[in-house]
Amino acid sequence: MAGVSLKCGDCGALLKSVEEAQEHAELTSHSNFSESTEPVLNLVCSACSKPCRSKTESDLHTKRTGHTEFVDKTSEAIKPISLEVPKAGATAEDSVTATISQDEEMVVPEVEKKILEELESMGFSAARATRALHYSGNAGLEAAVTWIVEHENDPDIDQMPLVPANTKVEAPKPSLTPEELKAKQQELRERARKKKEEEEKRTEREKEKERIRIGKELLEAKRIEEDNERKRILALRKAEKEEERRAREKIKQKLEEDKAERRRRLGLPPEEPSVSKPSPVVEEKKSFLPVRPATKAEQMRECLRSLKQNHKEEDARVKKAFQTLLTYVGNVARNPDEEKFRKIRLTNQSFQERVGALKGGIEFLEICGFEKIDGGEFLFLPRDKVDTAVLNSAGSELDSAIKNPFFGVL
Numbered sequence: 001m002a003g004v005s006l007k008c009g010d011c012g013a014l015l016k017s018v019e020e021a022q023e024h025a026e027l028t029s030h031s032n033f034s035e036s037t038e039p040v041l042n043l044v045c046s047a048c049s050k051p052c053r054s055k056t057e058s059d060l061h062t063k064r065t066g067h068t069e070f071v072d073k074t075s076e077a078i079k080p081i082s083l084e085v086p087k088a089g090a091t092a093e094d095s096v097t098a099t100i101s102q103d104e105e106m107v108v109p110e111v112e113k114k115i116l117e118e119l120e121s122m123g124f125s126a127a128r129a130t131r132a133l134h135y136s137g138n139a140g141l142e143a144a145v146t147w148i149v150e151h152e153n154d155p156d157i158d159q160m161p162l163v164p165a166n167t168k169v170e171a172p173k174p175s176l177t178p179e180e181l182k183a184k185q186q187e188l189r190e191r192a193r194k195k196k197e198e199e200e201k202r203t204e205r206e207k208e209k210e211r212i213r214i215g216k217e218l219l220e221a222k223r224i225e226e227d228n229e230r231k232r233i234l235a236l237r238k239a240e241k242e243e244e245r246r247a248r249e250k251i252k253q254k255l256e257e258d259k260a261e262r263r264r265r266l267g268l269p270p271e272e273p274s275v276s277k278p279s280p281v282v283e284e285k286k287s288f289l290p291v292r293p294a295t296k297a298e299q300m301r302e303c304l305r306s307l308k309q310n311h312k313e314e315d316a317r318v319k320k321a322f323q324t325l326l327t328y329v330g331n332v333a334r335n336p337d338e339e340k341f342r343k344i345r346l347t348n349q350s351f352q353e354r355v356g357a358l359k360g361g362i363e364f365l366e367i368c369g370f371e372k373i374d375g376g377e378f379l380f381l382p383r384d385k386v387d388t389a390v391l392n393s394a395g396s397e398l399d400s401a402i403k404n405p406f407f408g409v410l
Helices: 018-028 055-065 092-102 113-121 126-135 141-150 178-266 280-286 296-310 315-334 349-356 361-367 388-403
Strands: 005-008 033-036 043-045 070-072 343-345 371-373 378-380
Touching: 005 018, 043 055, 113 126, 113 141, 126 141, 141 178, 296 315, 296 361, 296 388, 315 349, 315 361, 315 388, 349 361, 361 378
Parallel strands: none
Antiparallel strands: 005 033, 043 070, 343 378, 371 378
């Protein structure tokens, strides 16, 4: 059987003529061609009569247009291939004419002229408008515009479509009147505007939902932090009360032992347990309220008040000291793992001018947990002693002292 195609030995492509083989060689630099009895695939779309020469091309056409039915006309187009090389003087037009003579003649499909003009007046190119009308089945202006919007990213959107000359074209539907066209254009613009507004509203609603969610999470986190702080304070107070109770018991026991020792030295008999045991009423009258130890916040407030009193004539310097202390405390609270924020060189000139030279500045940092190390050269806050609650309390006290112009005056 005579060959019906030329096959590229480098990539396996099937070509219908020597001219196509030459073009393929120029594009790909492939040079290994041989005659083949395998015909070139010819699938014709039943909806728009577009020919596809490979399964990949037909799949791509289906993806672009939604057309799924194809007629296999491969057997009708099978012709023995001519291995004659075109003459050197032959023009490109001659080559195109020779190719068309072997295959079906391809022409630009007929479309509704008035709708074509309307699309061109809207700014679309003739090729794009013709392609849209052809592949939308000449269904009208709206269908053509919809097709253009859906296929505006196609690589061949601005290529003029071609169909076989003997393809039967359905009569185009009547065009719109100028009034109907104007109304349709207004409708399309209004529809696009409403769609854009709906999209903007939807985006805004999503943003608002996200803001509300973040706000709720922040409130919940703050509530949990405050709850944990209350529990911690209650636990500390309970521990303090227990320590005070044990201390009172110890003192009471010591007093009883001293009393018994004095009676022994005086030769008096030991006091009867019933006598030595004080009545609840008497004990209640003799009891007194223990002095509650000052909390960290109170110590910080008193330290800042003392610093302000010691430098009452230097308001600007005191304020700068408060701001510097707030910076140190804030850096540690936000970055507890960074050692550079937990270590301060006492001999640093800037530190001395702002904090170190003021009586009470270093004491405030020591209340926050800083300790002197290396012979007093550095103030250092160990990582395991970083107490976020204490640092937050220090920040609150400093912020109040900075904002309150009457702080430390009374």
